Amino acid sequence: DSGVTQTPKHLITATGQRVTLRCSPRSGDLSVYWYQQSLDQGLQFLIQYYNGEERAKGNILERFSAQQFPDLHSELNLSSLELGDSALYFCASSLGRDRASYEQYFGPGTRLTVT
Amino acid sequence: GIQVEQSPPDLILQEGANSTLRCNFSDSVNNLQWFHQNPWGQLINLFYIPSGTKQNGRLSATTVATERYSLLYISSSQTTDSGVYFCAVDWANSKLTFGKGITLSVRP
Numbered sequence: 159d160s161g162v163t164q165t166p167k168h169l170i171t172a173t174g175q176r177v178t179l180r181c182s183p184r185s186g187d188l189s190v191y192w193y194q195q196s197l198d199q200g201l202q203f204l205i206q207y208y209n210g211e212e213r214a215k216g217n218i219l220e221r222f223s224a225q226q227f228p229d230l231h232s233e234l235n236l237s238s239l240e241l242g243d244s245a246l247y248f249c250a251s252s253l254g255r256d257r258a259s260y261e262q263y264f265g266p267g268t269r270l271t272v273t
Numbered sequence: 274g275i276q277v278e279q280s281p282p283d284l285i286l287q288e289g290a291n292s293t294l295r296c297n298f299s300d301s302v303n304n305l306q307w308f309h310q311n312p313w314g315q316l317i318n319l320f321y322i323p324s325g326t327k328q329n330g331r332l333s334a335t336t337v338a339t340e341r342y343s344l345l346y347i348s349s350s351q352t353t354d355s356g357v358y359f360c361a362v363d364w365a366n367s368k369l370t371f372g373k374g375i376t377l378s379v380r381p
Contacts, residue, residue, distance in 0.1 A: 201359065261321040264318075266314070
């Protein structure tokens, strides 16, 4: 158990809908990262938050957004869902204070199926 | 961006055999991590190894940052070692870039 929790574990929804994925980082970690794993794109970085502020953006679609709350949990919002958004979404966390504390620990993932 | 290449793409071993998994990267990196993705999809941290050598039980890893590669050694493999092994590098702002993974099957 990495200490990172994600809910829900599975999500099945229809095209055009909107969903919210939730992540709680390890106790004490300030950085939260979101990644998407799909068969065709592999594991890709989406976005990072550090202590409530957006720090880095990767290949995140405009239909997707995220935020990190004062208690450090994070949510990833996916809207106008398309079939191609079906994937495993991971949240990771790290202490993130300095280079020595960047090791990332991954949650169990949320498997999203868009039908 | 940085390129991360892992080899071989697939590996089949008999239980008890040893193996070496390789990760090459195209630019200088701040950090490097090895993960094992089990059949249930969970990503398990194996090593955080920007340079040098580390050992954890039957697994060990070496990163030669100046030559831009890392090796993961698995000794006396077990069926529970099956899964996909990912190398991931942090080259800018701590976000990880992953390789495509190496699928390992250990047969009893």
